[in-house]
Amino acid sequence: xxxxxxxxxxxxxxxxxxxxTTTIKEGEKVAIIGxxxxxxxxxxxxxxxxxxxxxxxxxxxxxxxxxxRVDINIYRRHMGMVFQQFNLFNNKTVIGNIMLAPVxxxxxxxxxxxxxxxxxxIKNAFTNKKTPLHEINTTPQRIKEEARENAMRLLxxxxxxxxxxxxxxxLSGGQKQRIAIIRALAMNPKVxxxxxxxxxxxxxxxxxxxxxxxQLADEGMTxxxxxxxxxxxxxxxxxxxxxxxxRIIEENTPKELFSNPQHPRxxxxxxxxx
Amino acid sequence: MGNFGKxxxxxxxxxxxxxxxxxxxxxxxxxxxxxxxGLAIGIIIGTVIAIVEVLPKYKRLxxxxxxxCRFYVGLFRGTPVVVQLLVAxxxxxxxxxxxxxxxxxxxxxxxxNSGAYVSEIMRGGIMSVDTGQMEAARAVGLSxxxxxxxxxxxxxxxxxxxxxxxxxxxxxxxxSVVSFVGAADLYVAFNYxxxxxxxxxxxxxxMALIYIVLVMAIAFLVRIMERSLRKSDRRN
Numbered sequence: 001x002x003x004x005x006x007x008x009x010x011x012x013x014x015x016x017x018x019x020x021t022t023t024i025k026e027g028e029k030v031a032i033i034g035x036x037x038x039x040x041x042x043x044x045x046x047x048x049x050x051x052x053x054x055x056x057x058x059x060x061x062x063x064x065x066x067x068x069r070v071d072i073n074i075y076r077r078h079m080g081m082v083f084q085q086f087n088l089f090n091n092k093t094v095i096g097n098i099m100l101a102p103v104x105x106x107x108x109x110x111x112x113x114x115x116x117x118x119x120x121x122i123k124n125a126f127t128n129k130k131t132p133l134h135e136i137n138t139t140p141q142r143i144k145e146e147a148r149e150n151a152m153r154l155l156x157x158x159x160x161x162x163x164x165x166x167x168x169x170x171l172s173g174g175q176k177q178r179i180a181i182i183r184a185l186a187m188n189p190k191v192x193x194x195x196x197x198x199x200x201x202x203x204x205x206x207x208x209x210x211x212x213x214x215q216l217a218d219e220g221m222t223x224x225x226x227x228x229x230x231x232x233x234x235x236x237x238x239x240x241x242x243x244x245x246x247r248i249i250e251e252n253t254p255k256e257l258f259s260n261p262q263h264p265r266x267x268x269x270x271x272x273x274x
Numbered sequence: 275m276g277n278f279g280k281x282x283x284x285x286x287x288x289x290x291x292x293x294x295x296x297x298x299x300x301x302x303x304x305x306x307x308x309x310x311x312g313l314a315i316g317i318i319i320g321t322v323i324a325i326v327e328v329l330p331k332y333k334r335l336x337x338x339x340x341x342x343c344r345f346y347v348g349l350f351r352g353t354p355v356v357v358q359l360l361v362a363x364x365x366x367x368x369x370x371x372x373x374x375x376x377x378x379x380x381x382x383x384x385x386x387n388s389g390a391y392v393s394e395i396m397r398g399g400i401m402s403v404d405t406g407q408m409e410a411a412r413a414v415g416l417s418x419x420x421x422x423x424x425x426x427x428x429x430x431x432x433x434x435x436x437x438x439x440x441x442x443x444x445x446x447x448x449x450s451v452v453s454f455v456g457a458a459d460l461y462v463a464f465n466y467x468x469x470x471x472x473x474x475x476x477x478x479x480x481m482a483l484i485y486i487v488l489v490m491a492i493a494f495l496v497r498i499m500e501r502s503l504r505k506s507d508r509r510n
Contacts (some may be wrong), residue, residue, distance in 0.1 A: 048413060050409055050412065050413060073412075073415050073416065074415070074419050076413060076414065076415040077414070077415035079413075080414075081410075081411075081413035081414075081479075083406060083409070083410060083413075085404075085406050087404075087406035087407060087409060087410035089407060089411070089425050090407065090429055091411065091428040091429045091432070092425075100411075100414070100416075100424060100425075101414035102467055104360065104420060104424065105415060105416070124446065146293055172278070180410075183414070184413075184414065187414055187415065216409060
């Protein structure tokens with residue numbers, strides 16, 4: 001689903017990723033672990049080009065999205081991202097947060113289609129060859145209603161439907177992060193990227209967020225998780241990557257990697273955190 | 275102060291029994307009109323400049339635009355507004371062959387002038403919004419422009435509203451120089467009363483009073499607006 005080929009990323013002179021090659025298959029849950037500064041988060045942020053890779057390719061749905069000529073916004077719609085600091089839009093209510101992208105992008109697509117149809121009609125009026133119009137099977141009202149229904153359904157799922165009209169500043173960290181997750185889900189992503197989703201949470205709120213991620217995993221969502229929760233990685237992941245100094249040092253099933261690490265650096269890291 | 279009552283009487287005569295109050299009303303109207311429309315133009319120009327200044331700079335066009343904006347801000351912050359008014363009214367517009375009423379020239383100049391100041395205010399406001407907000411908006415597939423307009427700028431506006439209120443107050447007071455190009459503002463109206471009643475104490479005091487009331491009213495309105503915008507910050 002995502003093919004990463006020799007991905008490199010430098011910030012100025014500092015080379016953070018020194019050539020990463022891996023494939024993330026559909027339905028896989030990949031956990032990325034490693035010491036801080038190892039490039040885990042940078043790697044994850046390169047996957048949806050929040051950081052533009054310096055070189056290398058990221059093939060997603062058959063397109064190299066690391067190419068600067070590609071319209072990255074189209075592909076980001078299919079990649080949900082969850083941040084360490086939640087990053088809910090502070091100027092929007094909870095439901096506004098969830099609806100913003102689906103409504104805006106839905107409207108945008110509708111406008112583009114209408115505009116194209118308009119051009120086609122003009123063209124058809126002057127030529128014998130009739131080009132078929134794009135099918136339009138929605139209205140602005142429908143887009144809004146559907147987005148609202150979908151948002152309410154997602155909110156019900158996490159039991160926060162009564163917070164729909166609250167502002168993010170009134171919520172606890174755990175609630176914010178769960179809303180950030182369903183905000184990403186509202187776009188029906190094909191893959192979810194989690195950037196240390198529980199690192200900024202109070203300990204008593206970690207559980208509720210991990211439970212939600214676990215549910216998504218059980219439903220078969222493809223996901224890439226950068227995490228410090230080794231227990232969670234071991235339980236949920238189908239594959240664990242150990243990164244250090246900008247390289248993947250070792251990758252294996254969680255069972256193998258945690259109980260029988262091969263590389264000395266993996267051993268060293270695991271002995272410190274387990 | 276013995277003859278203060280007499281002065282007041284003479285002022286009242288010109289103000290009420292003559293057409294003084296009409297001129298004051300017109301002056302007040304013009305003052306507020308120049309400041310309000312000027313600020314509106316300023317906010318539009320300032321927002322555009324601020325956005326250009328925070329654009330990523332690895333392409334050529336943003337760099338060229340940025341250079342132009344820097345020049346613009348430097349020009350309008352580097353000269354007094356009176357000079358800008360005079361140059362616009364007596365040099366620039368005649369050279370261009372445009373004939374505008376003085377009032378419109380004032381609105382234009384004050385708009386361009388406050389655009390330069392508002393752009394700095396806006397830029398600070400935009401930079402004060404956490405970068406995570408932009409990243410989150412980009413991550414759901416919104417373009418840079420839409421992320422800016424729907425997420426970052428609304429939050430920036432909330433941060434800068436008190437400062438923008440200050441700018442508006444400054445603008446109201448600065449409009450007192452528009453008589454340089456012949457626009458009729460409060461100063462012109464009270465000066466008229468003064469000249470006709472042969473005494474200036476009461477008219478100028480009245481003028482000061484009107485400015486103070488105006489500024490206090492604006493400060494009050496800004497505070498109300500601020501409070502309603504802070505809705506998203508309040509914990510209930």
